[in-house]
C-alpha cells in the first residue's frame with residue numbers, strides 16, 4: 286500500500302506538539318510493516334531543512350484566489366527518518382520561522398493544501414490513501430472529491446485524523462473564492478455554524494475519520510467544541526485508534542540526551558543519577574519526591590490550575606516535595622507560575638520555552654509526571670513517562686484513561702484523579718508522596734510501567750487495517 290501523510294508538523298523537522306511526534310513515527314512503522322508511507326509538509330525556515338540533503342523533485346506554481354505563488358518540493362535524500370519526506374516550499378508564504386502564529390496562517394495552510402494536490406495531480410502512480418492530520422489539512426478531502434481540477438484524484442481514499450478537536454481552523458465565507466472551483470451547491474460541505482470549518486469539512490468528506498484514542502472518540506459524541514451533532518451524524522465513518530510512541534527515539538537505554546542511560550533492570554540507579562543532575566540544574570533537593578509538568582500552558586492542559594496545585598501541594602506536604610515545570614503558552618499562566626515560584630522558592634523551579642533535550646532529561650529524572658488535562662485526545666507525555674520509569678499522575682480523561690490505570694487497581698501503572706480541580710489534583714499528589722515512601726511498591730509500579738508496550742506496532746497495524754477496508758483496488 287502507498288500512503289501519503291499530509292501534515293503541518295513532523296518530528297524532528299518541525300515540532301510544536303504531539304502531532305509532530307505522531308507524524309514522525311507512524312509512517313516509519315508503516316514502512317517497517319512493508320508499505321510505502323510518505324510525508325509532505327510545509328518547508329518552514331527550520332534547522333532541519335538547512336542541515337539535511339534535499340533534491341528538488343517538483344517545481345510549479347499555484348493560484349490562491351487572484352495570487353500566484355511559486356512552489357518547490359524538496360525530497361530528503363538520505364531516508365534519515367525511515368520514510369520519504371517531502372518539504373513543500375512556497376517562498377514568501379511558508380518559508381517563515383515558526384509553524385503557527387502568523388497573521389496569514391489561513392492563507393498559508395490553504396496554499397499548502399492546494400499545492401499538495403496540484404503536485405499529486407501530476408503523479409503517474411497515485412497513492413492508495415491520502416491521510417490528513419488536523420484542521421490545517423482538513424480541506425484536502427473536500428477538494429479531492431469536489432474540485433474540478435482534481436477529478437483524477439477522486440478514487441484515492443482519504444483518511445482524516447483528529448488530533449485535537451478544540452482547534453478547527455474556521456474562517457469566513459468571504460474567503461471561499463480562495464478554493465479551487467467546484468459546484469457551488471456543494472459549499473454546504475465546507476461549513477459549520479456560519480463559517481467555513483476545515484475540521485467539519487474533513488469529518489464530512491473524508492472516507493473515514495479517526496481520533497487518537499478510543500475514549501476521546503466517545504467523548505466527542507457528547508463534547509466536541511460545537512461539532513457534537515456532526516460527530517453523531519457521521520458516526521459510521523469513525524474509528525478511535527490509540528497513538529503509540531516511537532520507542533527508538535524514546536528509549537532511556539539509548540537516549541543520547543540523558544546524562545545516564547538505564548533500562549528496566551537498572552532504573553533505580555539510572556534514574557537516581559538523572560534525578561541528581563536534574564535537581565542540581567534546577568537547584569532542588571534530590572532527596573525529595575520530584576513531580577514534573579511538561580507541555581503547552583493552555584487551559585486544555587489544565588495549566589491554569591498548576592500555580593494553585595503546586596503552591597497548595599507544597600504547603601500540604603510540608604515542603605517535602607519538589608516540582609519542575611517546562612512549558613510555554615498563556616502569559617497569565619506564566620505570570621502566575623512566576624509568582625508561585627516566589628513563595629515556593631526551594632521546592633519549585635521552572636523553565637519557560639520549548640526545549641526538547643531538557644524534556645527528555647525531565648522525563649528521566651522525575652519521579653512523577655503530572656497531567657491535570659481538561660481535554661486530552663491521547664496524550665503522549667504519560668507514555669513517555671511510563672517508558673522512562675516515571676509514574677504518571679493524570680486526570681481520567683480522553684486518551685489518559687486508555688493508557689494509565691490507577692495503581693490501586695490490578696495492573697496499575699499510575700495515579701488517576703477525576704476532577705479538573707485543584708483539590709482533586711492535590712489529593713492525587715498526596716497519594717504520589719505516600720507511594721514514593723513505600724519504596725518496594727514504588728519500584729514495582731515503575732518497573733511495570735517501563736515494561737508496558739505502548740509502541741506503534743499495534744496502532745500502525747490498526748491504521749493499515751482501516752486503509753485496507755476502504756481503498757479501491
Ligand SMILES: Nc1ncnc2c1ncn2[C@@H]1O[C@H](COP(=O)(O)OP(=O)(O)O[C@H]2O[C@H](CO)[C@@H](O)[C@H](O)[C@H]2O)[C@@H](O)[C@H]1O
Nearest residue numbers: 302303304448497580612638639640644661662663664665
Ligand atoms: N516546552 C516543551 N519543551 C519540550 N517539549 C515539549 C514542550 N511542550 C510540549 N513538549 C512535547 O510535545 C509533545 C506534546 O504531546 P501531547 O500529546 O501533549 O501533544 P499536544 O497536546 O500538542 O497534541 C495533540 O496531539 C497529540 C498527538 O495525537 C495528542 O496526543 C494530544 O492529546 C493532542 O492534544 C510531547 O512530546 C512533549 O514532550
